[in-house]
Amino acid sequence: MQPYHLEKLKSHISQIISISDEEFDLISGHFSHRKIRRKQYLIGQGDDVTYEYLVLSGIYKVFYVDENGKELIVQFAKENWWMTDYPAFFRQQKATMYIECIQEGEVLCATLQSRETLAANLHKMEHFYRIKLTNGYLALQQRVKLLLSSTLQQRYEEFARLYPDLLQSVPKKIIAEYLGVSRETLSRLYSQ
Amino acid sequence: MQPYHLEKLKSHISQIISISDEEFDLISGHFSHRKIRRKQYLIGQGDDVTYEYLVLSGIYKVFYVDENGKELIVQFAKENWWMTDYPAFFRQQKATMYIECIQEGEVLCATLQSRETLAANLHKMEHFYRIKLTNGYLALQQRVKLLLSSTLQQRYEEFARLYPDLLQSVPKKIIAEYLGVSRETLSRLYSQ
DNA sequence: CGCGCGATTGAGTAATTTCAAATCTAGTGG
DNA sequence: CCACTAGATTTGAAATTACTCAATCGCGCG
Numbered sequence: 001m002q003p004y005h006l007e008k009l010k011s012h013i014s015q016i017i018s019i020s021d022e023e024f025d026l027i028s029g030h031f032s033h034r035k036i037r038r039k040q041y042l043i044g045q046g047d048d049v050t051y052e053y054l055v056l057s058g059i060y061k062v063f064y065v066d067e068n069g070k071e072l073i074v075q076f077a078k079e080n081w082w083m084t085d086y087p088a089f090f091r092q093q094k095a096t097m098y099i100e101c102i103q104e105g106e107v108l109c110a111t112l113q114s115r116e117t118l119a120a121n122l123h124k125m126e127h128f129y130r131i132k133l134t135n136g137y138l139a140l141q142q143r144v145k146l147l148l149s150s151t152l153q154q155r156y157e158e159f160a161r162l163y164p165d166l167l168q169s170v171p172k173k174i175i176a177e178y179l180g181v182s183r184e185t186l187s188r189l190y191s192q
Numbered sequence: 193m194q195p196y197h198l199e200k201l202k203s204h205i206s207q208i209i210s211i212s213d214e215e216f217d218l219i220s221g222h223f224s225h226r227k228i229r230r231k232q233y234l235i236g237q238g239d240d241v242t243y244e245y246l247v248l249s250g251i252y253k254v255f256y257v258d259e260n261g262k263e264l265i266v267q268f269a270k271e272n273w274w275m276t277d278y279p280a281f282f283r284q285q286k287a288t289m290y291i292e293c294i295q296e297g298e299v300l301c302a303t304l305q306s307r308e309t310l311a312a313n314l315h316k317m318e319h320f321y322r323i324k325l326t327n328g329y330l331a332l333q334q335r336v337k338l339l340l341s342s343t344l345q346q347r348y349e350e351f352a353r354l355y356p357d358l359l360q361s362v363p364k365k366i367i368a369e370y371l372g373v374s375r376e377t378l379s380r381l382y383s384q
Numbered sequence: 385c386g387c388g389c390g391a392t393t394g395a396g397t398a399a400t401t402t403c404a405a406a407t408c409t410a411g412t413g414g
Numbered sequence: 415c416c417a418c419t420a421g422a423t424t425t426g427a428a429a430t431t432a433c434t435c436a437a438t439c440g441c442g443c444g
């Protein structure tokens with residue numbers, strides 16, 4: 001019997017490809033396990049970006065801080081999402097983004113080396129990563145569309161449609177940052 | 193000797209992976225060639241999304257039209273970029289986006305079936321698509337960051353930095369749509 | 385109970401949009 | 415080659431929207 005977090009990894013991968021127990025043994029060795037608490041930072045600006053993270057549970061925000069100190073949220077991450085400062089991760093540069101835990105949970109960590117090794121050795125895993133990237137690409141495109149929606153009302157409704165669960169569990173001021181408006185403006189939106 | 197457009201395809205693929213002539217013969221059969229003129233639509237809302245397109249030359253815009261008739265530009269595409277209505281393409285649904293040619297050029301067309309067949313039969317091609325998706329993902333993330341930048345000035349400068357060539361060859365009103373502001377506001381920005 | 389954080393409200397200010405009109409430009413046909 | 419036209423750009427002014435700053439409210443937790 002595997003520990004719980006490896007069970008989760010297996011079922012996550014099995015959503016996309018079918019793998020044998022032997023193959024999974026090859027894969028699982030590349031992942032390490034961490035518990036993350038609220039307000040904890042997984043990555044901060046200037047850090048080395050050693051890992052990418054597969055979210056097992058909890059909610060996280062991935063964001064930049066602009067020169068005025070304002071936080072620009074690129075995406076939220078929840079169960080079964082992958083996250084890291086990908087520009088820095090892929091190019092092995094220092095982080096320009098932050099990742100902060102909004103709701104405590106657990107993640108699995110893997111290095112770029114691991115990703116590339118797994119993809120190179122197992123065609124199936126290359127396929128797995130391609131499919132996951134495809135989904136991430138589609139989600140980001142949705143995000144762009146949402147940001148371009150003319151009215152705040154539309155942006156908010158779209159957000160509510162896409163992430164009904166986050167609406168409950170994420171403070172409104174963070175949702176405002178995600179939508180790109182001030183918290184006061186968002187507050188006024190649904191008080192009318 | 194190959195026709196010109198297949199030479200371009202080969203060099204495009206060879207930027208990522210190394211392939212033999214035999215392998216390329218397998219690949220090239222999946223692509224058909226089209227010339228596109230200015231203002232021509234490759235995809236319109238409601239169409240079946242049969243193909244994805246590799247841009248050999250020219251400039252294209254990929255956009256939604258919202259309920260007010262406003263165009264929301266998700267991305268521009270130029271040489272060596274892939275484009276289509278990906279949400280519809282991957283799910284084989286009707287298009288919700290448009291692709292219009294801004295500057296005439298040529299594209300190669302491939303079906304979803306072709307993509308999946310190539311990726312399944314050649315591990316190298318699965319790798320190729322993964323890397324291209326990675327790049328597309330990073331570009332979209334840049335785009336999100338740009339859209340969240342607080343001031344229009346910043347958004348414009350970032351755009352100019354990323355796409356100096358488009359600045360020349362794309363009408364300003366289209367750049368305004370890309371940045372998410374009215375053309376009047378953009379015009380006022382650099383008249384001061 | 386009181387502290388701290390998030391959410392709300394108000395007022396004044398700044399930025400952007402909209403609508404209308406004028407100007408400029410590139411491409412077309414005579 | 416020139417005149418013409420459609421489209422693109424610019425400008426102005428009013429209206430709208432969102433932002434900032436400050437104060438207040440509400441609630442969970444020590």
